[in-house]
Amino acid sequence: MIQDLHSHTYYSFCGKDAPEAVAEAAIAGGIDLLGFTDHNYGIGFQRIEMFFLPTDAFAGKDYGRCLQRYFDHINLIREKYADKIRILRGIELNTLPNTNHALPDNCDISYYDYCIIENLDWEGSITGGDLFGYAxxxxxxxxxxHTDLFAYAQRIGVDPLDYFKRMADENIFWEMNVNYDSTHNFHQHQYVLDFFMDPAxxxxxxxxxxxxxxxxDGHKVEDYLPARITAYCKALTEMGIPMPFEL
Ligand SMILES: [Zn+2]
Ligand SMILES: [Zn+2]
Known part of the structure; x- marks a missing residue:
């Protein structure tokens, strides 16, 4: 199954397109399963001006409702394209030590299909480096x-095999980001390229x-390279590595 579990829309301050346009690009590119994962702060603050208000002016008032509305909108997109593609309602969680970036503690995302956690290995990440506790x-x-888990496990003194086994036990997956994203000027992460080159x-x-x-991790439909998604999904299947959400 060809699945792309990381995409952004205009709900992310850095995303350009409407969810429809993103879904249609995925359909045209032969993607079977598409996950929308807008940035939590983009969804929660609605508008970039609100993000820059002093924390107490917004105080997370409508954050939870904004999360719900985003979910509802993506759900409509899921229904609209149900005969062409399977769509999931996801969210990307920033964990930088800045209250305006991270998901407020009182926000419920348990009804989402999944989330992806970033900045785990950053200095001061609100996860405290404890992926399992945070998840x-x-x-x-x-x-x-966005995390080189081989390097991270080594840095915290854990055997990578043990770390990955614990992730498997606790049902946490690892994303290989294969983007070309002109918005964040990211190219493919080196650890992703290394992984696909390294049989060990x-x-x-x-x-x-x-x-x-x-x-x-698309931020603009015009950057999208669905053939790259297809190639990497096939490579994982050939390696015998399972992907999330397989039927
Ligand atoms: Zn972004
Ligand atoms: Zn992203």
Whole structure:
């Protein structure tokens, strides 16, 4: 199954297109399963001006309702295109130590299909580097994005195989981001390229049972390279590494 579990729309301050346009680009590109994962702060603050208000002026008042409305909108898109593509309602969680970036503690995302967590390995991440504790609190199916988990496990003194096994046990997946994103000037992460070149790393991941997803992290439809998603999904299947949401 060809799945792209990472995409942005105009709900992210950095995203350009309406959800319809993103869904249609995925359909045209032969994607079977598309996950929308707008940035939590883009969804929660609605408008970029609100994001820059002093924290107490907004005080997270409508954040929870904004999360619900986004979910409802994506749900309509899911229904609209149901005969052409399977759409999931996801969210990307920033964990930078800045209250305007991170998901407020009192927000419920347990009804989302999944979330992807970023900045796990950053200095001061609100996860405290504790992926498992943070993911448990979210009560939502979770993946890790934008993180070299081989390097991270080594840095915290854990054998990567053990780390991936624990992720598999706690049902947390790892995203291989294969984007070309002119908005954030990101190209593919080096650790992703390394992983697909390195049979020893692939063997560790395969043995651990952890699931691996592919995400384009698109911010503009004009940048989208669905053939790249297809190629990487096929490569994972050939490696015998399961992806999330397989039927
Ligand atoms: Zn972005
Ligand atoms: Zn993203």
């Amino acid at each position: 448990k609190k979210l009560r939502c199916y979770a993946g890790v994005a 790393k692939q063997e560790i991941v395969r043995k651990s049972g952890v699931k691996v997803s592919v995400g384009f």
